[in-house]
Each structure stands twice: as C-alpha cells, then as structure tokens.
Amino acid sequence: MGLRSGAAYLEGLRDGRSLYINGERVDDVTAHPAFQGVLATLAGLYDAQRDPEFADVLTVRDEASGETHSTTLLEARTHEDVLARLRCDRLRTELTYGMMGRLPDFMNAYLLDVASSLAHVGKHEEAARMGAYLARLRREDLAVTHTLVDPQSDRSTRDAPPEAVRIVERRADGIVIRGARLLSTLAPVADEVFVGPYVPRRPGQEDYALVCTLPLDAPGLKIVCRQAYDRGDGLFDTPLSGRFDEGDAILVFDDVFVPEDRVVVAGDLDAYNNVVRNAVGYGPLQGAARSTSKLKFLAGLATVAARTTGRAASPRYQEELGEVMGLLNVAEGLLDGAAVDLGRRIGERRDPGSAPCGPGCPTEESRVGIAALTFFFPHAIARAVEVLRLVTGSGAIAMTEGELRHPEIGHLVEEYVHGPGVGAERRLQVMRMVWDMTCSPFAARQALYERYYTGDPVVGRVLFFNAPKTREAEALAERLLSAAPGDPARVVPARPADRNA
Numbered sequence: 001m002g003l004r005s006g007a008a009y010l011e012g013l014r015d016g017r018s019l020y021i022n023g024e025r026v027d028d029v030t031a032h033p034a035f036q037g038v039l040a041t042l043a044g045l046y047d048a049q050r051d052p053e054f055a056d057v058l059t060v061r062d063e064a065s066g067e068t069h070s071t072t073l074l075e076a077r078t079h080e081d082v083l084a085r086l087r088c089d090r091l092r093t094e095l096t097y098g099m100m101g102r103l104p105d106f107m108n109a110y111l112l113d114v115a116s117s118l119a120h121v122g123k124h125e126e127a128a129r130m131g132a133y134l135a136r137l138r139r140e141d142l143a144v145t146h147t148l149v150d151p152q153s154d155r156s157t158r159d160a161p162p163e164a165v166r167i168v169e170r171r172a173d174g175i176v177i178r179g180a181r182l183l184s185t186l187a188p189v190a191d192e193v194f195v196g197p198y199v200p201r202r203p204g205q206e207d208y209a210l211v212c213t214l215p216l217d218a219p220g221l222k223i224v225c226r227q228a229y230d231r232g233d234g235l236f237d238t239p240l241s242g243r244f245d246e247g248d249a250i251l252v253f254d255d256v257f258v259p260e261d262r263v264v265v266a267g268d269l270d271a272y273n274n275v276v277r278n279a280v281g282y283g284p285l286q287g288a289a290r291s292t293s294k295l296k297f298l299a300g301l302a303t304v305a306a307r308t309t310g311r312a313a314s315p316r317y318q319e320e321l322g323e324v325m326g327l328l329n330v331a332e333g334l335l336d337g338a339a340v341d342l343g344r345r346i347g348e349r350r351d352p353g354s355a356p357c358g359p360g361c362p363t364e365e366s367r368v369g370i371a372a373l374t375f376f377f378p379h380a381i382a383r384a385v386e387v388l389r390l391v392t393g394s395g396a397i398a399m400t401e402g403e404l405r406h407p408e409i410g411h412l413v414e415e416y417v418h419g420p421g422v423g424a425e426r427r428l429q430v431m432r433m434v435w436d437m438t439c440s441p442f443a444a445r446q447a448l449y450e451r452y453y454t455g456d457p458v459v460g461r462v463l464f465f466n467a468p469k470t471r472e473a474e475a476l477a478e479r480l481l482s483a484a485p486g487d488p489a490r491v492v493p494a495r496p497a498d499r500n501a
C-alpha cells in the first residue's frame with residue numbers, strides 16, 4: 001500500500017466507527033463539522049510526505065523491502081538514522097506549530113520504544129509481535145493513538161478499579177476485553193489504538209495486564225469524545241482551535257474481541273510492567289521536538305504581539321521576551337541531547353561493551369529527553385504563555401472578524417483598533433491568535449495537557465528519585481563527606497579510568 005495521500009487517509013476513516021460527540025452519534029467522522037480543521041491538518045501532513053519539497057525529510061526507503069515509508073517509523077541503527085529522525089520530528093512538529101501532542105509521530109516513536117524495551121528484557125515473542133505491527137504500519141501508513149490510564153473511579157488505590165479494561169474471556173483465537181480507559185487523544189481521527197500499560201499491575205491483577213492493538217472500528221469499541229473546541233468560527237477568529245483540535249475521548253471496550261495476532265501481552269505481569277521501562281528513547285525525542293517547536297512558535301507569537309502593540313520597544317518587555325528566547329535556546333540543546341542519548345543507547349544495545357567513557361562521563365545512564373519533558377518543558381511552555389499574556393494585556397480580548405467586516409462599524413474598528421504602524425486587520429488577526437493561545441477552551445486544554453503530557457507528574461518525579469543516577473549523585477556527596485582533611489586524593493574526583501578499575 002505504501003505512503004497514503006490525504007484523501008486516502010480520510011477515506012480510511014469512513015469505517016462505521018462508534019463515535020459520540022456533543023451528545024450525538026456520528027456516522028461519518030470526515031463529514032462532521034467538529035473535525036474539519038484537524039482532518040485538514042492531518043490530511044495535509046499525509047500529502048506533504050508525497051510532496052517533493054518535504055519527501056526527503058519525511059520519508060525513507062527501506063533497503064530490504066524497497067518500500068518507502070514515513071521517517072517516523074524508521075528504526076534507527078546508526079547516528080545518521082537518529083539525525084534523520086530528528087530532522088523529520090522537527091519538520092513535522094514545526095508544520096503543526098507544536099500544537100498537536102499526539103501526532104501519529106508520537107505513537108510511531110512510542111511503539112518503536114515498546115519493541116526495543118520488550119526485546120531488552122528478553123520478551124522476544126512480544127517484541128516480535130510489536131515488530132510485525134510496526135512493519136504493518138510502514139506498509140499501510142496508518143495513524144495510531146493510544147490509551148493507557150485507568151478510569152478515575154478510585155484514586156485512593158494504585159490497583160486497577162473494576163471499571164478498567166480487562167480480559168473477560170480467553171478463546172483459542174484471541175481474547176475478549178471489557179472496561180474503559182481515559183483519555184485517548186486523537187482517537188476520533190486515528191485509524192488504530194494501542195492499549196498499553198501505565199500503572200504497574202500486581203499479582204492477582206493478571207486480567208488487567210493487557211497490551212494489544214485494535215482498529216478504531218472494532219465491534220463493541222465506543223469512542224466517547226469531549227466537546228469540540230473547533231466551533232466552526234473560521235480561521236481568522238480561531239486560527240489554532242480551527243486547525244489543531246486533535247480531540248480527546250474515553251474509550252469504552254464493550255466486550256471487544258481482540259484476535260490473537262493483535263494481542264501483545266495478556267496476563268504476563270513481568271512483560272506488562274516492563275513494556276516501556278527499558279525503552280531506548282524514540283518517544284522522548286519526538287516529544288522534545290514537539291515541545292521545542294511549540295516554544296519556538298510561542299516565542300515568535302509573543303514577539304509579533306509585542307511589536308503589534310509597540311511594547312517590543314520597551315526594555316521592560318524585551319527582557320521578558322529575551323527570557324523566552326533563552327528558554328528556546330536551552331530547549332534546542334535538550335533536543336540535541338535527547339538525540340545523542342538515543343544514539344548512545346542504541347549503540348550500547350548493539351554492542352554492550354561500547355559504553356563510552358571519558359573525563360566527566362556519567363557512570364549511570366542519562367535520560368535527557370524524558371527529563372526535559374518532565375522537568376523543563378511544562379515550565380518553559382507555561383512561562384512562554386504567561387509572557388504572551390503580559391505583552392498583549394487586554395489586547396487578547398479581541399473582537400471578531402465579524403465586527404471588522406460589519407458595514408456599520410467596520411470603519412470604526414479600522415479607526416480605533418490598530419497598533420503603531422499596524423492596521424486594524426493585522427492587529428486583530430494577531431490578537432485572535434493570542435486569544436486562541438491564552439484564553440480559549442483550546443488554550444485551557446493545552447495548558448492542562450502540558451501538565452499531564454508525560455502522565456502523572458508526581459509519578460514521573462518519583463521515578464527519577466528511584467533511578468540509579470540518584471546513587472551516583474549521592475556517592476559524589478559521600479566522597480567529600482568521607483574525605484580526610486588535607487587528603488587531596490579524596491577531594492579531587494577519581495579519573496574515569498580509576499572508576500572503571
């Protein structure tokens with residue numbers, strides 16, 4: 001099948017899926033007004049893969065099969081492959097301004113991580129199933145989403161609530177699953193869903209230890225969407241909600257049959273609990289690229305807005321904007337670091353004796369990408385949005401295109417709603433974009449999403465506390481605590497060669 005066109009992607013969504021939004025059952029998602037903006041954006045990305053201007057970056061030719069597929073599905077074997085992925089992640093997230101956290105790119109990277117993790121912990125059969133699924137995605141160019149988190153029925157316990165999706169029947173040719181998962185971003189407009197792990201399961205919870213893939217039109221699967229933020233108000237008034245409302249849904253599995261070849265894990269706690277823990281880091285690289293593109297867009301929009309109001313001339317606002325530019329510079333360094341990390345880990349898996357070590361080399365594995373996503377980007381992006389608010393002030397409460405074009409008051413808008421050397425139309429266009437980024441329902445959801453982008457932030461922090469690098473840091477402090485007075489050998493850190501002795 002190979003690379004799909006935008007039209008083929010849209011055609012694939014006319015599959016009779018059970019989708020509910022704004023209180024109604026939707027027969028054809030491609031015809032529903034709530035999804036027109038995001039569908040156009042995603043179809044545009046499919047078309048971009050076939051556009052000579054972008055094809056070199058967005059696609060690669062697989063030497064073995066001779067097929068061309070999305071670079072987002074490239075399994076990196078060399079440093080060059082990692083750089084090819086980085087270029088592709090950057091381009092695709094800049095084409096979508098970092099606004100879509102769950103581009104299909106994210107899941108393609110995540111699934112490569114799942115396969116690498118399962119292979120690393122010796123779950124070869126499960127890894128092979130993921131490998132076969134990835135090969136299918138390369139052939140069919142599908143958009144996949146995911147759903148990991150149990151319903152919030154009772155957060156007093158880490159155990160799965162009875163409402164969580166579980167295996168209710170085992171058959172010779174597959175399993176039947178029942179229950180719900182939240183949330184699944186992109187589900188309304190994706191082709192497939194990956195049902196994966198999040199909270200580790202304990203003995204006795206084997207039926208909840210489930211990893212599988214399904215088409216979103218699987219019989220019994222219900223996609224229950226939140227209200228749409230794209231209200232059809234047009235791209236002048238809602239330039240972001242009108243293009244990038246990727247949708248979030250609760251998925252209800254009402255006795256859904258999962259055929260054997262779609263099941264990755266069904267009851268093996270060891271496999272389930274290790275699905276992503278030992279990943280090489282494709283997902284964090286994509287996530288860091290998306291976040292960097294968003295920060296760049298925010299830095300740019302804040303600067304444009306400050307010029308529109310004249311505030312860019314004032315050192316007071318230049319300082320705020322300069323801080324955002326500084327954060328962008330740090331982000332770009334972190335993104336490069338995530339790529340180096342991915343390359344190093346891939347190299348170490350191929351040749352375990354190849355762990356590089358030189359002066360200053362850490363003894364324990366670094367996790368630059370996921371650390372950046374957990375600790376840096378949520379703050380940097382929130383700060384950039386705050387600066388955007390600051391430089392626009394009340395300007396963000398902008399009237400609509402309707403007033404600008406109104407025969408009775410349009411000329412008054414022209415006369416009174418302008419900036420220094422900036423006409424009313426341009427000023428309103430900028431301010432509507434600022435409004436959509438700071439005040440609209442789309443903006444509020446973006447802010448919540450950045451907070452939960454990598455899952456529960458508390459869990460993320462505790463994982464870092466429990467990682468081996470904590471002991472490396474502790475050992476450094478202990479070295480000085482136990483140093484004898486005047487003993488230079490105990491004060492100066494040991495050289496790397498000594499460390500390995």
Ligand SMILES: Cc1cc2nc3c(=O)[nH]c(=O)nc-3n(C[C@H](O)[C@H](O)[C@H](O)COP(=O)(O)OP(=O)(O)OC[C@H]3O[C@@H](n4cnc5c(N)ncnc54)[C@H](O)[C@@H]3O)c2cc1C
Binds near residue numbers: 146183248445455
């Ligand atoms: C817009 C959006 C899109 C999403 N998209 C997806 C998706 O595509 N796929 C997917 O799988 N998931 C998605 N999620 C879900 C996301 O992974 C979860 O929101 C996240 O894992 C946190 O779970 P929760 O929302 O149930 O919060 P809870 O688990 O209820 O926790 C809420 C907050 O309370 C804190 N907390 C909980 N217990 C304690 C405690 N004992 N002590 C101190 N603090 C505590 C948590 O740390 C957290 O900050 C999305 C979420 C949002 C908001």
